[in-house]
Amino acid sequence: MVGNVASSKGAAIELDVGDRLVRVSNPDRVYFPESGATKLDLVQYYLSVGDGIVNALRDRPCMLHRFPKGLAGDKVHQKRLPAGAPDWVPTVRVFFPRYGRHADELCVSELADVIWAVQMSTVEFHPWNSRRADTERPDEWRIDLDPMPDCPWSRVQHVAGVVHEVLDEIGAVGWPKTSGGHGLHVYVRIAPEWGFQDVRRAALAFAHEVERRAPDDVTTTWWRRDRDPKLLFVDYNQNARDHTIAAAYSVRGVPEATVSTPVTWDEIPDIHPRDFTIATVPSRYQQLGDLHAGIDDAVFELDSLIEWADRDKVELDEDED
Secondary structure: OEEOOOOOOOOOEEEEEOOEEEEEOOOOOEEEOOOOEEHHHHHHHHHHOHHHHHHHHOOOOEEEEEOEOEOOOOOEEEOOOOOOOOOOOOEEEEEEOOOOEEEEEEOOOOHHHHHHHHHOOEEEEEEOOOEOOEOOOOOEEEEEEEEOOOOOHHHHHHHHHHHHHHHHHHOOOOEEEEOOOOOEEEEEEEOOOOOHHHHHHHHHHHHHHHHHHOOOOEEOOOOHHHOOOOOEEEOHHHHOOOOOOOOOOOEOOOOOOEEOOEOOHHHHHHOOHHHOEOOOHHHHHHHHOOOOOOHHHOOEOOHHHHHHHHHOOOOOOHHHO
């Protein structure tokens, strides 16, 4: 995988990634001071989960969380592709009505695109839930189990079981992963037949059902100040246009270098998000492969949840955008 490695310490190296040659400058720069993990360590991590990260990002507009000086420096949230990209790095143009502007965002098609972004100091990859073919029609419904400050991990684990139960009942296949933070995400592949507002309404109707079944554990109250800090918030608004969360296999920009990691439903009672880091996930991936590899083969028709939303007269507050 590595070719033409410079001999002097800290000098740039060149990597053969598929059919591309990607130059990595400052490979010895420490990105994670707590562990001493370097830029090259980050590159090698993404190479180790190559099929998985490409599967998670493929053809999606992607916002980049960049740390040009590592975690010790400032974080840059970047929608536009960084300057200086090779002509082979693909983009997709998206429009932001609030600002009246367009942006050409990274739109990954191969592993070299990911590694080039890491060369440009990207630590986290945050893709849209829609794809290049029609950026206005999502093909991914995202269930974000977001614990409030005093919510124990055991509550997240319990609610995940309720989510799994409801998904089974409606005939949807959910693909869980740790968030890399304190919560869990569950993705459901959907037919790209609805707009963002419809998907959000459907997601809120689903969240209400989870709340109904676990009222002592779950809240769907939108305003953070009004939520019980001990409860778990089912964040349906992660399905809003241009709202993004860390992709499967994305490293998180935290000292522990945790990874948003696909898991099985059976594992959830026995895991903790801190179990999964750039140090531990490569061997897990080598053993298990991409646990989300089959997601595109399990497409759910959203009509039944749209009917729930209509039945329950679910309306979205415009302030939630």
